[in-house]
Amino acid sequence: MKPLYLQFVNTGIANRYEFEDHELIEMNDRIRKYPRLFYQILIHEIEHEEGGFKLKDLVHDMKAKTPGLFYFMRKHISAWTQILPCWWDFKRKQIVYDISVIVSWVVIIGLAFFMYKFLGWIL
Numbered sequence: 101m102k103p104l105y106l107q108f109v110n111t112g113i114a115n116r117y118e119f120e121d122h123e124l125i126e127m128n129d130r131i132r133k134y135p136r137l138f139y140q141i142l143i144h145e146i147e148h149e150e151g152g153f154k155l156k157d158l159v160h161d162m163k164a165k166t167p168g169l170f171y172f173m174r175k176h177i178s179a180w181t182q183i184l185p186c187w188w189d190f191k192r193k194q195i196v197y198d199i200s201v202i203v204s205w206v207v208i209i210g211l212a213f214f215m216y217k218f219l220g221w222i223l
Contacts, residue, residue: 108129
């Protein structure tokens, strides 16, 4: 079992990353002002599988229920970067991607395309 560290950042909501010798949970610094939401999200991130992305992680993200999250995102515009499939991390100087978000976007776009084609066929 690798050590797990918590680090606060200015963007997104929360992400868990795997490194060679440790794992890291990054959380938005402003979320500490919302103790209930902070605890729920921290527990959610801790429950992710150790050792990189797995299908269980995607299912875990899809089943997540976090009351108050949308309120937090409305108040703090920097949290909206959480729905980006990839972004540039200035601290690490590399592109970071979230497979769960990528899969979510693919499903949403696929459903929208299917509905467009299906409704276009009916009309």
